[in-house]
Amino acid sequence: MDLSEFAEEIGSDDPVTIAGLGTRGGPVDDVRPVMAPGGVEWFRPDEMIVCCGAGTPLDELEDALAIHRQTVAIPPFGTVGGALAVGRSGIRRLGYGPVRDTVLQVRYVDASGRIVKAGGPTVKNVSGFDLCRLLVGSHGTLGFVGDVILRTRPMGRFEQWFTTTTDPDVLLRQLYRPTSILWDGERSWVLLEGHPDDVRAQAAALGLVAGDLPPALPKGGRWSVDPAQLRSLVGTGRFVAEIGVGIVHHEQPAPARPRDPAIVELHRRIKARFDPTGRLNPGVDVLAAP
Amino acid sequence: MTDRLVTDLVDVLDRRRVHAGGSHRALYRRDASNMEGSTSVVCLPETTDEVAACVRVANRHGVAFVARGSGTGLAGGAVPLDDSIVISLTRMTGVVSVDEINRRAWVQPGVLNLDLSNQLEHLGVHFAPDPSSQQTCSIGGNVANNSGGPHCLAEGVTNSHVLALKVVLPDGTVTVLGGDDPEPDGYDLRGVFVGSEGMLGIATEVCVKLTQNYPAVRTMLMDFAAVADGAATVSSIIADGMVPAAIEMMDQLCLQAVEAYIHAGLPVDSAAALLVEVVGLPNDLEAQVERIVEIAGMHRVSSIRIAQDEAERALLWKGRKSAFGAIANIQPDYYLHDTVVPRSQLPVVLEQIYEIARRHDLQVLNVFHAGDGNLHPLLVYDARVPGTIDRVHEAGREIVQASVDAGGVLTGEHGIGLEKRDYMGLMFSDVDLAAQNALRCAFDPEMRSNPGKVLPNPATCAEINAVRVPEGAWI
Numbered sequence: 208m209d210l211s212e213f214a215e216e217i218g219s220d221d222p223v224t225i226a227g228l229g230t231r232g233g234p235v236d237d238v239r240p241v242m243a244p245g246g247v248e249w250f251r252p253d254e255m256i257v258c259c260g261a262g263t264p265l266d267e268l269e270d271a272l273a274i275h276r277q278t279v280a281i282p283p284f285g286t287v288g289g290a291l292a293v294g295r296s297g298i299r300r301l302g303y304g305p306v307r308d309t310v311l312q313v314r315y316v317d318a319s320g321r322i323v324k325a326g327g328p329t330v331k332n333v334s335g336f337d338l339c340r341l342l343v344g345s346h347g348t349l350g351f352v353g354d355v356i357l358r359t360r361p362m363g364r365f366e367q368w369f370t371t372t373t374d375p376d377v378l379l380r381q382l383y384r385p386t387s388i389l390w391d392g393e394r395s396w397v398l399l400e401g402h403p404d405d406v407r408a409q410a411a412a413l414g415l416v417a418g419d420l421p422p423a424l425p426k427g428g429r430w431s432v433d434p435a436q437l438r439s440l441v442g443t444g445r446f447v448a449e450i451g452v453g454i455v456h457h458e459q460p461a462p463a464r465p466r467d468p469a470i471v472e473l474h475r476r477i478k479a480r481f482d483p484t485g486r487l488n489p490g491v492d493v494l495a496a497p
Numbered sequence: 498m499t500d501r502l503v504t505d506l507v508d509v510l511d512r513r514r515v516h517a518g519g520s521h522r523a524l525y526r527r528d529a530s531n532m533e534g535s536t537s538v539v540c541l542p543e544t545t546d547e548v549a550a551c552v553r554v555a556n557r558h559g560v561a562f563v564a565r566g567s568g569t570g571l572a573g574g575a576v577p578l579d580d581s582i583v584i585s586l587t588r589m590t591g592v593v594s595v596d597e598i599n600r601r602a603w604v605q606p607g608v609l610n611l612d613l614s615n616q617l618e619h620l621g622v623h624f625a626p627d628p629s630s631q632q633t634c635s636i637g638g639n640v641a642n643n644s645g646g647p648h649c650l651a652e653g654v655t656n657s658h659v660l661a662l663k664v665v666l667p668d669g670t671v672t673v674l675g676g677d678d679p680e681p682d683g684y685d686l687r688g689v690f691v692g693s694e695g696m697l698g699i700a701t702e703v704c705v706k707l708t709q710n711y712p713a714v715r716t717m718l719m720d721f722a723a724v725a726d727g728a729a730t731v732s733s734i735i736a737d738g739m740v741p742a743a744i745e746m747m748d749q750l751c752l753q754a755v756e757a758y759i760h761a762g763l764p765v766d767s768a769a770a771l772l773v774e775v776v777g778l779p780n781d782l783e784a785q786v787e788r789i790v791e792i793a794g795m796h797r798v799s800s801i802r803i804a805q806d807e808a809e810r811a812l813l814w815k816g817r818k819s820a821f822g823a824i825a826n827i828q829p830d831y832y833l834h835d836t837v838v839p840r841s842q843l844p845v846v847l848e849q850i851y852e853i854a855r856r857h858d859l860q861v862l863n864v865f866h867a868g869d870g871n872l873h874p875l876l877v878y879d880a881r882v883p884g885t886i887d888r889v890h891e892a893g894r895e896i897v898q899a900s901v902d903a904g905g906v907l908t909g910e911h912g913i914g915l916e917k918r919d920y921m922g923l924m925f926s927d928v929d930l931a932a933q934n935a936l937r938c939a940f941d942p943e944m945r946s947n948p949g950k951v952l953p954n955p956a957t958c959a960e961i962n963a964v965r966v967p968e969g970a971w972i
Contacts, residue, residue, distance in 0.1 A: 235810055251841075252736055252840070253732045253733070253735055253736035253841060254735070254839050254840055254841065255740075255841065275736075275738075276738055278736070281785060292796055294685070295680065296679070296680075300679070301910075304653070305679070306658060307685055307688055308653060317928075317932065321928050322928070323928055323929050323932045324926070324929045325929065325932065325933075326731070327837075327905075327906035327924065328839070328904060328905075329837040329838070329839065329869070329870055329904075329905055329909070330646055330837075330905050331649070331654065331866070331869045331870070331871050331906075331909040331910065332837060332868070332870045332906040332908075332909060333642060333643045333645075333654075333692050333838050333909065333910055333911070333912050333913075334907040334908050334913060334917075334921070334924055334925075335692075335921060335924075335925060335930075335951060335952075336689060336692070336693055336907045336933040336936050336937065336951070337643070337656070337688060337689050337691070337692050338689070338932060338933060340656070340685045340688030340689055341685060341688070341689050341936060343685060344683075344684065344685055345684055345686075349684075358738070361738035361739065361740065362738070364781075369874050376598045379598055380598060380600070380727075381596075381921070383709065383712055383777075384709060392767060395532075401777070401778060401781050402778065402780040402784055403777035403783040404778065404780040405777075405780045405781050408778070408780075409778070410586065429682065431676075431678040431679055431680035432677050432678050432933050433676075433677035434596075434598075434599045434678075434679075435596050435598065435599055435677070449679075451599055451600075453677075453678050453679045454679055454680065462684065463584050466682075467672055467673070468671055469666065469670045469671075469672035470674075470683065470686070471668050473666075473672075473684075473686060473939065473940065474655060474683055474684060476939040476940075476942075477684060477935075477936065477939040480935035480936070480938060480939045481932070481935055481940070484678075493682070493683045493684060494682045494683045495682070
């Protein structure tokens with residue numbers, strides 16, 4: 208994929224913001240927006256890797272992967288670049304892992320308008336510092352991602368949601384690699400994937416009832432909680448918690464968290480090194496990102 | 498100068514844990530690579546505060562420092578340069594806390610990889626990254642190198658198994674990167690610290706993710722008359738939508754060396770053998786075994802041996818993991834490489850490796866993580882023969898070049914260290930390297946934490962120090 212036009216558009220002087228489909232927040236107001244190139248560049252099912260522009264809509268990517276019964280552990284909707292900039296996982300994180308683990312290589316445009324490559328095209332790679340992980344969740348404050356190579360995964364052979372009132376800790380302890388366990392303080396919803404006979408056997412052993420899809424997730428706030436502390440949520444309002452993970456979809460906004468001055472200082476220094484004049488997504492504070 | 502430094506270190510530790518004598522300095526000037534440097538003093542702190550105190554003393558004296566685990570690194574990452582202080586974490590071997598339900602534990606960096614899994618076995622969990630050195634390598638070293646291992650094919654390498662790190666930053670500040678919660682605010686500083694080879698600070702406590710043990714395991718040994726058939730089998734298994742727990746390959750010379758060493762009944766007349774392990778629930782397991790056998794058949798497999806019990810499984814794995822010990826029967830010295838290529842390129846690159854070895858009149862054995870294209874060509878030689886070392890290095894350089902040319906990368910799990918520092922330009926442009934240096938300088942503007950590693954021709958951090966973010970522009 209030729210990123211030179213994208214780099215030229217970003218330039219090296221004035222404030223600039225990156226726009227996708229606006230699914231996860233959108234560009235900074237009153238700043239010149241740019242859009243990353245889109246489209247699946249190539250897909251190698253036998254390597255389980257795919258290369259696409261950051262502007263590629265996730266449904267377009269998933270359609271391309273589905274032809275070979277593969278998928279990617281990035282939550283749906285919006286663009287690939289938007290999902291990576293925000294870095295949030297979907298409700299299958301327990302089984303699929305965090306979004307950051309899907310990114311193998313990133314080519315981004317830096318604050319001086321230069322194209323920078325981070326990471327490499329293979330699933331295993333420890334060549335140099337892992338700037339891919341720095342960019343995932345950086346809200347476009349360090350560079351604008353042009354294209355990426357992602358690790359794909361096979362689609363489950365069979366999947367089924369179940370419900371139960373069994374204690375979620377028991378579920379976590381006894382189920383083998385559930386894809387998701389959601390809990391609203393009383394009831395749990397469990398997603399199992401695999402061989403249909405294994406799925407049914409696991410469900411039967413714990414008395415899970417097949418059927419109901421998970422509940423609508425409360426949209427008031429996304430809390431990030433030590434999974435060992437999830438029980439303390441009972442009585443705080445309506446919520447759906449991801450057991451074993453610690454993401455909580457709550458009707459209330461997430462409470463403010465204390466900031467360690469050493470972490471704030473590291474953020475300031477990183478931003479100063481990567482974007483000395485503060486022209487990329489100006490005003491966005493990753494430590495306070497909603 | 499050194500005397501004052503030693504005195505100050507003794508003040509923050511005690512006399513028995515600060516060593517400036519010749520034998521310690523000789524012992525710690527190298528790791529498991531064949532490179533060596535020099536150190537003025539070796540410290541053995543036991544707590545985070547003591548590590549921080551050592552780092553502050555280093556800063557006060559303007560001396561660089563190098564964190565060290567078990568010293569099993571193969572790329573020279575823990576080799577101290579220019580009389581750096583060595584800070585050895587081998588006394589920090591405690592498991593601090595375990596969350597049985599959510600399968601995670603805070604551990605100190607000196608805990609050995611296999612010890613951790615053994616200690617927690619009664620909980621039905623293990624630490625997934627399993628380097629071949631797992632009996633002796635430490636969790637801190639695994640963090641520094643983002644270590645892999647055979648079972649990282651399905652489970653991912655160390656970065657996927659580290660949730661948080663308590664670290665001493667290069668200026669001596671103590672902080673936590675990442676957290677007990679899944680989405681800490683801000684940049685993924687935990688993610689960049691893992692694999693940074695000790696250049697961003699020193700990890701003094703690690704929150705590791707623990708992996709549920711497998712309900713059932715099947716281990717298969719399949720042998721092929723042609724290396725290309727074995728490699729094609731690997732690609733076809735993955736393309737079929739399966740990710741086995743491990744797929745390892747050994748070539749003929751390696752099979753012969755190992756068989757002579759452990760007598761496991763390995764197929765010594767075959768060009769290559771694959772060790773394939775699948776794990777999971779029973780129905781899924783049987784379906785995978787059946788399909789893998791079918792795929793191997795399509796690629797002319799000569800024979801398939803399925804381990805009948807745990808003892809046979811252990812024997813097959815022993816064959817894989819003792820390859821390096823077996824080599825002593827062939828030649829006294831070896832040089833182990835570590836590169837990655839796309840799986841589809843395995844047959845081509847392996848053929849190139851054989852050709853490179855032939856041209857340099859060297860023997861090469863291949864024993865590697867075929868499932869993720871992670872090659873480990875092992876050049877065996879006798880260092881006493883004049884000129885051999887030069888040929889070994891030249892052959893190594895050509896192997897790295899061939900891997901990168903095939904669309905691969907410099908290293909899959911051993912790291913860059915000193916060994917591949919000057920090869921970084923094969924994979925990255927100056928602009929790419931400047932970005933990596935920018936990260937390093939943000940953490941360590943004085944360049945005191947393990948300097949001289951990973952990044953070639955180190956740009957100083959000073960040139961961009963002058964530029965400041967305008968007040969209120971961002972934070």
